[in-house]
Amino acid sequence: MSAITVLGLVAAALTTGAYIPQVVKTWRSGSSADLSMGTYAILLAGLVAWLAYGIAVDDLPIILANAVTIVLVGAVLAHVLLSRRRAAARRRAP
């Protein structure tokens, strides 16, 4: 395995695993008000496009890295959506 391949794998591992601390912090604190829903929605769309691209070019690292990141980013986006919905329900409550 060449040094360049190792560099690519390290880059993929970092940009994939990077979201783990945010998932833990968000679900533990229960607070995601400062997170941009737009960022996580666009990011999710981009990751799905990368996954489709990886399947189209039959590139396993691209498929795996983006599949894992979709799960992590999806977990953050789910929390943001749920807490926004709860906040809206509280505002409507009499």
Place this chain on the structure above:
Amino acid sequence: MSAITVLGLVAAALTTGAYIPQVVKTWRSGSSADLSMGTYAILLAGLVAWLAYGIAVDDLPIILANAVTIVLVGAVLAHVLLSRRRAAARRRAP
């Protein structure tokens, strides 16, 4: 330009531009308490590794996409670090 290349460019544009709403929200609201410093630090390291990888394999799209994302993610991380330092200073103040 093949459909697969277009798909790759769309994926790169989405995962690069995705951070713009977070940069705007963070610098406008002045609040980044819910953001994970770990996520943005690891993400920045991963993006620098991708930039080095792009230079090593002489791939302009990888170089450009990651250079732009480094600026955006760097802007968010800078705000997180600054606000944490200010909060620490306030705690130490007599």
